[in-house]
Each structure stands twice: as C-alpha cells, then as structure tokens.
Amino acid sequence: MSTQRQDFTVAKARPLPVIVLADVSGSMAVEGKIEALNSATAEMIASFAELQAERIDVQVAVITFGGECASLHTPFQSAAAIQWKPMAAAGRTPLGSALTLANEVIHNRERLPSRSYRPTIVLVSDGQPNDAWTGPLECFIGSERGQKADRFAVAIGADADLSVLNVFAGSNTGRVLHAHEAREIRKVFRWVTMTVTARTQSINPDATNLNWPDPGDLNF
Amino acid sequence: MPAEVRQYVADTNGGRYELHRPIGRGGQGAVYTCKGNPRIAIKLNHAAGDGQSEVLRQRMAMVKRMDLDGLPISRPVAMLARPHVGYVMELITDMEPISRLLSPPSGVASVKEWYRKGGGLRRRLRVLHRLARVLSSVHGRGLVYGDPSPGNVLVSQELDSDDVYLIDSDNLRYSSRPEKGILFTPGYGAPELVLGHTGMNTLTDSHAxxxxxxxxxxxxxxxxxxxVLDGEPAMEEMAFQGRLPWIDHPSDTHNRCRHGIPRGMVLSRVLATTFEQAFNAGLNSPADRPGMTSWAEALQTASRATLVCPSCGWSFYFTGAQCPDPDCARPRPRHAIATVGIWDRSGSGQGELCMGPNRRPLIVGSSVGSETHPLSLTREQLGLSDAKPEVALVVRLEGARIAASCTAADCVMTVATIPGSPIRELTEASQAFRLTSPGSSLYVHCGGIDTRHRVVRISVKEGAES
Structure with missing residues (x-):
C-alpha cells in the first residue's frame, strides 16, 4: 500500500506520555506541600519542554484529586505548549476517582495513538484515600497501558498510605519514592524527570530499566 | 512560571561555572552553555561515580595528546570536580547545533519557508561539505570522531558562513585501537554499533x-x-538495527516516507547515488559505505552546481529549467558556468580544453553564478599551487555583459568571443565585455599559455525564459 506523498511536511514526533496524579486534598495545603508540588511539577514540565529530542514529544497530563472527585487539571499536551496553572488544595482524597479518570485518559486512542511510547505515571499523595479505590486501582494497574507504564509513587510525609502506594508502584518497574518534607518533593520530581529524559536519549525508549540510580545518589 | 533552576559545577582547577542552556544531548550526558562565559561549554554526564570519572579522565588525557591542529574541534580544558562527572571544553561564539537545520521547530507554519530561511539548499550543501572535509581530515590523521550527531556539530549562525565546529571530543579515538563500547546517539549509530558487533570506527562515523x-x-x-513512524515503537529499533529497507530503496517500498522535501529538488544525481550506496548496500555492509572523501567530493560538486532563484531565493541545481518551488516556478535565470579543466595544445594549434573519450571536456569541477549571485572562485578552486581559500576570480553578469576580475597575479585571462576564433589575451586584471552566447568563452589560465595547464572556462547560458 502506498500513501499519498505530503511534500514539505515533517513526521510528527512520537508521544511519550507522562501523567501526574496529584493529591490536592486539604492536608496538602499545609507546610508548603502544595506550593512545593506546584513548583516541582512546573519545573519538570519546563525541563521536558527544553528537551531537544527530535523524534520524541513528551506530553504531560495532570489529574488532581481533592474535594469530592478528581479532575483533569491539565489535559495531555506537549510540554512546550503547557501554560502551567498552579493547583489549589482542599477537601478529601478521592484516589479511586483519580485512577478511573487516569484509566480513561491513558487509553484515549485519539490523544494517544498506538505509536505512543509507554507512559510514565507519577502518583503523589500525603494521606489515606477516602473513596472506593481498590477496584479502580486494580483495574488501572492491570490495564493495557497501565501495566506497561513506569509507575512511580511519591509518599509525602509520614501520613502517606504506603500500602496503597506500594500496590500502585507494583514490583516490576515501579518504585515508591519518599519526600519526608515538602522541599524534598522537588528532588523526587527531578529524579522522575531524569528517568524520562534518559528514556528519550536511549536506543529503545520503551525498554524497561530496572537499574535507575537511587534519587539520593544523583547530583541535581 | 517555574522558579529558575540554577545549577553550578566546579572544575578541578577551582573554576566555578553556572550551567545555562543545553546545546545538545547524547548517549552519555548533555552539553551546556555557561552563563557569563560564551567561550566554554560544559559536558555533564548522567552517570556519577568514581569509575566513570576515571574512565573520562583517561580519555581526556588521550584526546589532549592527539594532533587536532587546524581542525575545528573543541578541545577539553579541565575535568569537573566531584561530585560531577564531566568536563569543560572550548566553544566558539555565534554557533548553533546543526539540529536547527535538520528538523523544524514543532508547529512551524511552513517547512518550506523554514528551509529557505536556514539558507536553503546551497548553504546546506556547503555546510555539509565542510563537515565532510573535517571528518575526512580526522580520519586522515588516524582518528575516529566517534559520535557525529546533530547536537555535536555546530554551524555558524550567519547564513553566509559555512563554518562548522565539532564539540564533545571525548569520543575521539585512534582508529588503530578499536574499542568496543556502545556510545552513540540514538538514530545515528550504524547498525553494527546498535547490535553491539563492533565499536566505533571510520565507517560508523560515515554512517552517522x-x-x-x-x-x-x-x-x-x-x-x-x-x-516505522506510524507503527509501534519497537519498529524504530528494528529500523536502527538495519532490518528494514531505507526509505528511498529503489525496489523495496515497505518503508517509504510520505514526508520531507521532494528528493529531486535537493539531491543531485551523484548525491542520490551516494545516499543509495550508504543506506542500501552500505547499511549492513560497512565496507560498502562511501567514505568521507567521497562525501566531501559529492557535496562540493553539488553545492557548486546550485543557482539561487532571483524571485524567491530558493536555491536549486542549474540543470533544472525552472525554480523547483511549485509556488514560484520562475524560469532558470541567465547564468555563468565555470568549468575547470586542463588546457591542451596538442590537438589544435592554439589549445583547448582536454577532451575525454566521449568528445566532452574532462571536467575537474564547475561552479555557477547569476546576476544576483556572482560567481566567485578561490585560489584553491582554481587549482593554484598554494591552494589558499581566498577568492581569486569573480565573474559578474551585468545585463548583456560579463565582468571578470582576477586578482591572481599568476593567472592570465584570455577570451574567444566567437566559438573557434583565436583567443585574445586580456591585459587588465578586471575587464567587462560582451560574450555572444552560445559558445563564446572566457578562459582563466593558471599557467603559461604555451604549456599544458589547468584552465577555467567561463561561458554564459541564457535563462530558460529567453
């Protein structure tokens, strides 16, 4: 089969999706946590926008969960095109709602065609989910793209529910990262940025890498 | 707005630098410009650790001993101090990565306009010729560059300059000491590197x-x-391993590409053949790849055969009857062609260009100029013994006249205004006269007229419109 030539056009870069699931419950409003998360996310997006990977388009979506249900704070778009709007924290921790929305978002074939690289998904939380989350979590991590994703969970402070985050990260390529206080969020996000950047520079960005250095060993 | 990230590194001599912008990223790390010092760049490797640092230190010591004199290659200046792994290198100002010429920024309104603004075909050919020359010299000194990539090759920001400058020289190797190791930039590694069959060598440089x-x-x-582009990501790896046909394969159409600039607009016949050799026979058989000298010659010949369209500025090969930009299509303008050949007196009494077996002149090279873009030839192009790159001959088309100015004292200009008529020696270094075309020619003799010598024949071709 031959396709019609499209002279003077260039091939579209292949999307590499990064999804942030951000806990914006009331507890995030204290101790500078939401401010730290906002600046760390914005910094990560800015780094992706600066990447000069000619064939890869890092696309970012941010889903926030607070109040009564999750919402798509930033729909998938190229990092360079994102006009970052800070998130505000209030209300409950509807993780189940966030995972259900994430499942829809990563499987939207119009936004993310099959030529896309596998996603990197970052779940950030500082507390206990308080909606029905077990079903959505199993569904998400067992889904076609959810199971292939690099799933990183960021536990903020001592109250984060590690049992939930451990299940989310799984035992394969995932990892639970700890930010003991707000200012460590930035370091953890830089580490996530490094893993994505390293994928964009690798021969096979979809290969799974189990040998990421520990965040503590990196120089940022 | 995100808070600005400031990152500092220090070198082992106590110098402290603030990283500014990434110039390019490769397999091992990224190269950054330095805030407040445009004459240096910093290579920062991803992987930390003493082992990495020691390997790099040894490599840099080796690179410092290499003979890179006269080559536009950045030399390492100092190692970075711990905890960073990397080094400080020389940089020259007003250069930008060649990546700017090979893919337009995302969302660019017109790829054609972007191509033209980057200097179009003529400048691209000239820049590539310079790069080929540099790599050819590197190979000639028994060295391998190692990782030619769009981030490691810098080109001048000035459109009328074709200067190139290579950075990231820690990959330089002696070709006599092949090393295994898979350091290359994805997309630019030859299949045998991607598959881990060999290390870097002059032929992997040629592929990149x-x-x-x-x-x-x-x-x-x-x-x-x-x-590949529409398929799953795994297809890309197959392509880089050399397991798929190249996009312009003459018979296997499985991997055709619908995008890009139409090849007929930008590839001369020789260039098309050289690419075919590189990506068909040479893809998985390194010894069949064209070497850097072949590339340099093919690119030089091609760049000298381009004309600039007086209407739209698109540059194209003078063999085309009109500007190939479909939105312009202006007929080819009147132009002068300089043909470099050998003057031979043995045939006729007065001498003429040496003829080959097919009764055509044996051409060493040719160049083209038009009213808007005068033809200029350097001493090197004239084949003068000192081969300096300074301009020695300028030919301007001025209406029906041609003005030639030759500053080389060791050359003689003659003219034969009617084909076959005796040549007349010109006494002035600059002269304007009428050449009745077709057939009349101006000759620049790089040697005594009575001897066998190199000669440049300049003839005028009317535009396709007349």
Missing part, C-alpha cells in the same frame, strides 16, 4: 554523517519511513 546529511537535505530520517 550520511544520516545527518540526508536529514539536513531532505528533512527526513533515512531509516524512518511511514511503516
């Missing part, structure tokens, strides 16, 4: 160069056709 050249000229990657 050929990929860069194809991208700069056509704006497509030679191995990434529609089947």
């Amino acid at each position: 160069f050929a990929v860069i050249a194809f991208q700069v000229l056509t704006v497509c990657h030679p191995l990434l056709g529609d089947a």
